Amino acid sequence: MNKPYFSIIIPTFNSAETLTKLLKSILLSTFKNFEIIVIDDSSNDKTTEIIRKYPVRYEKLKKRSGPSVARNAGAKLAKGDILFFLDADALIFKNTISEMVRGFKNNPKVHACAGRVSWKEPANPNLFTRWKALRDFAYWSVERENKYITTVGGMISAYKKKAFWDAGGFDSKFQDTNNEDFEFAYRFSKKYEVFFNPNLKVMHHYGDFWGTTKKYFRRAYHWSELFAKNKAFYNEGATPKESIIGFLALISLVSFVLGFYNIVFLWVGIGLFLLRLFLSRKFIILAFKEDGFWFMIYSILVGFWMHLIIYAGAFCWVATRPVIWIKSSKTI
Numbered sequence: 220m221n222k223p224y225f226s227i228i229i230p231t232f233n234s235a236e237t238l239t240k241l242l243k244s245i246l247l248s249t250f251k252n253f254e255i256i257v258i259d260d261s262s263n264d265k266t267t268e269i270i271r272k273y274p275v276r277y278e279k280l281k282k283r284s285g286p287s288v289a290r291n292a293g294a295k296l297a298k299g300d301i302l303f304f305l306d307a308d309a310l311i312f313k314n315t316i317s318e319m320v321r322g323f324k325n326n327p328k329v330h331a332c333a334g335r336v337s338w339k340e341p342a343n344p345n346l347f348t349r350w351k352a353l354r355d356f357a358y359w360s361v362e363r364e365n366k367y368i369t370t371v372g373g374m375i376s377a378y379k380k381k382a383f384w385d386a387g388g389f390d391s392k393f394q395d396t397n398n399e400d401f402e403f404a405y406r407f408s409k410k411y412e413v414f415f416n417p418n419l420k421v422m423h424h425y426g427d428f429w430g431t432t433k434k435y436f437r438r439a440y441h442w443s444e445l446f447a448k449n450k451a452f453y454n455e456g457a458t459p460k461e462s463i464i465g466f467l468a469l470i471s472l473v474s475f476v477l478g479f480y481n482i483v484f485l486w487v488g489i490g491l492f493l494l495r496l497f498l499s500r501k502f503i504i505l506a507f508k509e510d511g512f513w514f515m516i517y518s519i520l521v522g523f524w525m526h527l528i529i530y531a532g533a534f535c536w537v538a539t540r541p542v543i544w545i546k547s548s549k550t551i
Contacts, residue, residue, distance in 0.1 A: 223254040224320065225377070226297035230289030231307035232260040235269050237424050238307045240342075242273045245305075250316040253303070256296050258289040287389035287399040294383060302383055304400075306374040308424040310342050318419045319377050330382040330411035333404075334375040334419030335359035339509065341425050346514075348425040350521050353509060357502040360417060375421045376400065382411050398441045405445070428521075432528050439532030460498065465526035467495040472527065495523075 227245060231238050238257070245255060259266050259279040270277045276296060280289065294302050303319060305311070315334070322332040339356045341348035386407040389399050404413060426434060471491035478485025496503060499522065506518040 221252075223299040224252040225301035225303050226293070226299035227253055227255045227303045227305060228290060228293030228297065229255070229257045229305050229307055230260060230286045230293065231257060231262065231266060232283070232289075233262045233264045233266070234307035235262070235265045237309075237342075238266065239269055240310055241305065241307060242275065244310045244312070245316075246273070247313055248311070248316040249313050250320055253316065254298060256293045258293045260284060260286070260289045285391070285399070287391045290399075291388045291391065294380065294388060297380060300380050301377055302380050303377040304375070305421070306423075308342075309374045310422040310424075311375075312420060312422075314418075315375075315420060318416060322414060322416045322419065323377070323379075326414070328412075329414045331376065331378045331404075331407060331413040332419060333377075333413055333415050334421060335415075335417060340422065342422040343424045346517065347428045347431070347521070349510070349514075350506075350518050351425045351431065352423065353506060353518070354502065354522070355423070357505055359415075374423060375419060376404070378407070382407070386410055398438060398445060401442075402445055432525070435525055435528045436532040436535075439529040440536045443533045443536035464495055464498050465529055467491050467498070468523050468526040469530045471495065 229238070229241065242255070255273070255275040257270055257275050257277050259270075259277065261280050261283045267277075267279065278292060278296065280292065290304060293304075301323060303316075319332055319334070323329055335356070339353050341352040386403070386409075389403050407413065425431065471488045474484045474488030474491060478488055496519070499519075502522070503515055503519060507515040
């Protein structure tokens with residue numbers, strides 16, 4: 220077999236159903252010169268049985284180690300000079316791979332390419348996943364202004380292998396925190412530019428409401444550590460503006476509660492809530508145009524809740540700092 224132009228690396232854990240759909244979508248691609256590497260993070264479902272039906276290189280880790288270790292393991296096996304990472308719960312289009320290849324071939328100076336969630340639709344449609352897909356779409360397509368980025372989701376990203384290892388690969392200490400890709404992208408972007416290609420698209424299987432709530436809390440907890448370490452926001456998604464919108468959710472809620480004791484706080488809360496709506500107007504207008512008035516109201520309420528969860532995670536991280544400092548002091 221000739222050397223593949225690039226290597227597709229898919230970390231997976233108990234994702235047999237969505238992994239099957241992903242592999243089928245990959246094999247329908249118009250571009251064919253690639254290899255597929257699946258790194259099984261010690262699944263206990265039918266992944267091993269299913270994988271035999273597809274032309275892939277497969278390795279199962281001996282113990283659950285997290286997506287960082289799985290991605291690095293795939294990168295070590297890769298024969299291609301470009302590492303193309305996909306999440307097992309994503310789906311690609313026929314031209315997705317061609318777009319990735321075009322991004323590298325058209326600009327030899329590009330060392331990484333990142334894509335986005337596709338046109339507003341989730342791979343598993345329901346009311347909540349529709350909101351989540353539209354929210355992600357807005358982040359990457361409606362609200363962003365940058366051609367080069369510092370935030371890269373693991374669901375679809377590609378790196379030149381030499382640059383990937385030069386930047387140190389994924390940090391293995393991130394085990395199932397959903398932040399290893401963001402941490403690496405920030406570190407990578409210190410040395411190399413990450414090009415955002417809006418035509419490099421995937422669909423995504425999203426979790427349910429409560430699963431996403433837990434995920435946001437956990438992610439915010441560990442994001443806080445990254446923010447403290449890097450002393451910088453991102454230029455998409457977790458931006459200063461988005462942090463302000465989230466903070467307005469928190470202080471407006473506090474004001475509403477205090478409004479039971481003094482009506483002045485109630486009016487303050489209403490004012491802060493309206494300011495939040497104004498700053499979020501692009502997404503709110505998008506939600507209204509897509510699915511009407513009641514979906515817009517649903518989107519406002521869900522967004523309010525998720526921002527409260529994000530700040531709860533951040534405050535928990537702050538609250539644990541003294542405890543960690545005391546434990547560290549005792550071991551010295």
